[in-house]
Amino acid sequence: MAEGLRERKKRQTRQYISDVATGLFLERGFEAVTVAEIAEAANVSVNTVYNYFPAKEDLFFDRSAGVADRLARWVRGRDVGESAARAVLRELRSEVEAVSPRVGLMAGYDRFMRVIHEAPALRSRLWSLQQETHDILEATLREETGAAADDPLPDLMAGQICWVHQAVFVAIGREMVAGRKPAEVSREVLVLMDDIEDLLSEKVLNYAVRGAA
Amino acid sequence: MAEGLRERKKRQTRQYISDVATGLFLERGFEAVTVAEIAEAANVSVNTVYNYFPAKEDLFFDRSAGVADRLARWVRGRDVGESAARAVLRELRSEVEAVSPRVGLMAGYDRFMRVIHEAPALRSRLWSLQQETHDILEATLREETGAAADDPLPDLMAGQICWVHQAVFVAIGREMVAGRKPAEVSREVLVLMDDIEDLLSEKVLNYAVRGAA
DNA sequence: TGAAAAATTGGGGTCGTTGCAAAATTTCAG
DNA sequence: CTGAAATTTTGCAACGACCCCAATTTTTCA
Helix, strand or coil, X not given: CCCCHHHHHHHHHHHHHHHHHHHHHHHHCCCCCCHHHHHHHCCCCHHHXXXXXXXXXXXXXXXXXXXXXXXXHHHHCCCCCCCHHHHHHHHHHXXXXXXXXXXXXXXXHHHHHHHHHHCHHHHHHHHHHHHHHHHHHHHHHHHHHCCCCCCCHHXXXXXXXXXXXXXXXXXXXXXXXXXXXXXXXXXXXHHHHHHHXXXXXXXXXXXXXXXXX | CCCCXXXXXXXXXXXXXXXXXXXXXXXXXXXXXXXXXXXXHCCCCHHHHHHHCXXXXXXXXXXXXXXXXXXXXXXXXXXXXXXXXXXXXXXXXXHHHCCCHHHCCCCCHHHHHHHHHHCHHHHHHHHHHHHHHHHHHHHHHHHHHCCCCCCCHHHHHHHHHHHHHHHHHHHHHHHHHCCCCHHHHHHHHHHHHHHHHXXXXXXXXXXXXXXXX
């Protein structure tokens, strides 16, 4: 059973509104497009837009669900004998090496970045996402290491690991906006990641090592 | 001569509006206070408020001018033989040890933090400030080390140093909001700073050492 | 003292966002 | 197949931040 035609239609409508909105944003910028225009272009009322999306920014970031816990997932999936930081570095390198769209290495990603760059509201959203990523990662580290509630280390370690993540993404964003080709950026970022790893202390690189299975 | 009564009056008006606004914000929260209310309470028109402050948030952060370049100033003022990171750690420890209001160690600072915490627009502003701090610090490190324009290190080092700064401030904010006494928080944060320094690699701790005078 | 410069104001308007109640649509029991 | 119930969509009105512009008041200085 398809669990209702209603549900399907709702998801459809939601997706359609988001698509139309994203299209307009990429074409004319975030601030230049009004919610009323989006509604009209999607053949719904403004209220319907707000029924699905709590704010205008959510129309843009709809695709990026499940990004906030990516770091935490990587940490949870680390190998035996591997630390949290090294797991993240490994996964990140793997994505970069594969020129994966998941890390922004794709033709046309520069358009996305440019739209974000020009809209303070969207940049603000990215910071929120970063914060969320940090909080989830901290909680995960706390669980995985069994650290006490007043242990400051999970917080600090999450900060360091998020910094790695952020540095990589900022670099990718900058190069892509500068008009470089994904493959080029991939190679360049891989050497940057060596620099980044060099700046991490042994304490960070050896935190939360997974014990023998 | 006093360079004009006009200038004086302008500064006075500006200060007064900001004071009235801050008072209202601390009393009732950022979002609950309307710009129209502020204008009325300050005996000016709404347009005058916007003449002095580009946005509502600027009314709250008016005091924090010159915060964005504090890290850069500390780095520029480092001793002979001292690195950028160590200079920041030293100055920061000095402020924390002195229970300085400049780092939020003062009675009533919890009110500030709480207002910020509850208003997304204000949190967003803090992130902007952090970003500005980073950019200024990066530029300073580039100058001070004479690094090439495509050298990634100043960017990364600025990231690490800003992380230190941010970790300290977040900790202070959290403890103050929790209702702790400034002196207590000071002691506690000093030991946290030892943990933080422990997480920095030698590369970071020895970057941009000032040569002999 | 009077004209130029600058500050303040009021009015009107746009846009994001919310609340509410009416209207259209979908579901499902009988 | 039908009608009532549940749910979605919509229109309308409103609030608040913010902007533009022209009128007006205040300050400056020749």
